[in-house]
Amino acid sequence: MTDPVSAPAGRPRVALFVTCLVDLYRPTVGFAAIQLLEEAGCIVEVPRAQTCCGQPAYNTGDRATAADLARRVVDEFLGYDHVVAPSGSCAGMIAHHYPALFADDPEYRGKAEALAARTHELTQFLADVVRADTTRARYDGVAAYHDSCSGLRELGVRVQPRRLLAAVPGLTVRDLAEPELCCGFGGTFCVKYPDISTRMVTDKVADIRGTGADTLLAGDMGCLLNMAGRLKREGSEIRVRHVAEVLAGMTDRVAPIGEAEER
Template sequence: MAEQEKAPEKPRVGLFVTCLVDSIRPNVGFAAVALLEAAGCEVEIPLAQTCCGQPAYNSGADQATRPIARAVIETFEPYDYLVAPSGSCAGMIKAHYPELFADDPAWRARAEKLAAKTHELLSFLVDLRGFRPQNVACKASAAYHDSCSGLRELGVKNQPRALLCAVEGLELRPLEGEETCCGFGGTFSVKYADISDAIVGEKAQNVRSSGTDLLLGGDLGCLLNMAGKLRREGARTRVFHAAEILAGMAERAIGEEA
């Protein structure tokens, strides 16, 4: 609450695009910009940004992660907020950067300061901006998958659903195991491919059982993993980042394949 009271009327937001969005699904980045601007923010995308360092960190390569984290900290320090369309990357910066510099007081202080103003996109829109999408429609049924990092590290649960419920014509249906890991886990899916495939297989079955047109989520890594499995199994379910729906950037693609 204190952070909301002190927030500038038109906050300067540095958008942390994420590696996957930048290289595989830029539409998510465009949607994030549109939503943040609609929520009254001044949005900038610093070109000096790099990977958040999570793959190296999760593999135990702390020494390799620190230079990456320092670059991110230096790049985003000037902004009022760092916002990412990913609970995974936001969770890395918010929860693990301070841990990464536990033995370095100067950098730990800088990491903690950045962590305090780092937010996942959908929770930022709801919790700090009180945003509600206007004049957005999507005539489809959808299930929502809660990513592990967003849910467990950042508490992102009700915010995306509150936003999606404001989309005209969108029917949200329950998804069995919606809080269960999809099996991606970054490098986990590479190191333990058979286990990962078994986990995403169960998830795909639950998605098909929901009978929905769409599968939505807030983390592109999870969405790509589930989309790949669904496609390999011949399912017609379309998979989108929730931001694409909220910004009205998915309706044309849905209509073209209907």
């Protein structure tokens, strides 16, 4: 188990759960999350032994593998004041599903419940827990915001990113006509049911285009990669970014998702 650093009085110790997709496809989102948390007064650590939260295995019915991965997460992250993830999907797995996963495990049930209670999605933590000020960032444009299924339904994340983005100078945020509809990614869903997934993301992209926005924002890399891919295949010039990149003012450091590798 990681030994967290001591934090000065009043400064919470926060462990960043990076997520697999951020680590592999968009490290800038992790750096943006760290910057936002530090600016909010947190002592931030990134436990080096962290791995997948176990959600892909859990969703496909492999509870044994999911539990093995989840135990490692619990052991690595339990000693912190808060755990924050730039993903409603991964945060939802830890906060919503870990207690059920260990319901019959006398050793880990209490630990999982304790970790669940202190785990947050990034914008949820910034808006509701530390009341972060994001007015130092600037983004000139009109953005459509996509609510990920896990963040919205499992964690209640909806107003928080909009509240933070409303304070960003130069930015206008527009809601989709049907904001609660899934983009069709769904982790392994898009692999198991590609035709259904393609139809769903096609409908989602049409909704995004209908807003007249020049930028698409969301808080989950899976959704963003899925929608960016469809937008690119349809020849759209809508820029796709993780909400953390805009809030941290890092859009000049990395190309929009799906367009190029990091600069």
